[in-house]
Amino acid sequence: MTILTPTQIKESFDRDGYVVIPSFLNPLQVAQVQSRMDEFVREVVPYLPAKHKFYEDKDRPETLKQLQDLSNHDPFFGRMFFSEQFVGVAELLLGSAVQGANLQWFNKPAKIGSPTPPHQDGYYFMLEPNEAVTMWLALDEVDEANGCVRYIPGSHRKGIRSHARTTTLGFSQGISDYADADYAAEVPIHAKPGDLLVHHSLTIHRADGNTSSDRSRRALGFVYYARHAREDFDRKAAYQKSLTRELAEAGKL
Numbered sequence: 013m014t015i016l017t018p019t020q021i022k023e024s025f026d027r028d029g030y031v032v033i034p035s036f037l038n039p040l041q042v043a044q045v046q047s048r049m050d051e052f053v054r055e056v057v058p059y060l061p062a063k064h065k066f067y068e069d070k071d072r073p074e075t076l077k078q079l080q081d082l083s084n085h086d087p088f089f090g091r092m093f094f095s096e097q098f099v100g101v102a103e104l105l106l107g108s109a110v111q112g113a114n115l116q117w118f119n120k121p122a123k124i125g126s127p128t129p130p131h132q133d134g135y136y137f138m139l140e141p142n143e144a145v146t147m148w149l150a151l152d153e154v155d156e157a158n159g160c161v162r163y164i165p166g167s168h169r170k171g172i173r174s175h176a177r178t179t180t181l182g183f184s185q186g187i188s189d190y191a192d193a194d195y196a197a198e199v200p201i202h203a204k205p206g207d208l209l210v211h212h213s214l215t216i217h218r219a220d221g222n223t224s225s226d227r228s229r230r231a232l233g234f235v236y237y238a239r240h241a242r243e244d245f246d247r248k249a250a251y252q253k254s255l256t257r258e259l260a261e262a263g264k265l
């Protein structure tokens with residue numbers, strides 16, 4: 013296995029808008045995360061607010077697909093989110109101090125996990141300047157069959173594309189003019205449990221659904237903003253409020 017130096021990690025991220033760090037967590041650490049996550053899903057998720065847990069089908073608990081704000085709901089995940097191990101990578105890549113914004117859990121259950129529409133996280137973040145990273149920690153073996161993440165290299169240098177409302181719960185906005193040239197430029201990223209993918213907030217990415225018959229596709233998503241980036245709180249709160257109302261009225265929450 014090649015071990016990347018911090019300089020190589022930063023060069024790759026600056027060039028492509030993403031970088032893959034293999035075996036960022038060792039197998040013991042991955043097992044600890046999995047075990048805490050299993051407990052969390054069993055014991056805490058039933059009490060979480062509806063807006064922080066999304067299901068493919070909310071009447072079937074086994075179809076849980078996304079959790080929000082884990083660091084505020086659980087001390088184990090809070091410690092992980094603010095640990096030097098993760099914060100240090102965010103600081104290296106953004107070249108500045110950072111603020112933790114959100115720790116999410118993503119799943120695509122076997123057979124029914126829905127696709128992630130093409131998007132740029134920065135469109136959701138509403139930051140000025142738009143300087144942030146998302147780290148995607150694989151908790152399962154991930155490839156094309158269960159919906160690996162696909163990046164467009166260099167897209168972080170081309171600004172924000174136009175987005176429009178999608179019907180995907182948890183990814184309410186997608187690039188509205190995603191075209192053949194975009195599909196052709198994608199790089200699918202295979203990952204093993206413990207591998208860390210990191211992308212810039214302007215890097216275009218998407219994922220297919222999980223078409224495998226028996227493999228889940230679980231990951232943790234760590235979002236850090238550059239400390240000097242300012243969030244448009246009013247605009248974001250207004251959007252969240254109207255989205256939550258709309259999803260509740262549609263019976264999705």
Ligand SMILES: O=C(O)CCC(=O)C(=O)O
Pocket residue numbers: 118128133146147148161217218219231233
């Ligand atoms: O897990 C996925 O399918 C996509 C995750 C994503 O879009 C992100 O971490 O920004």
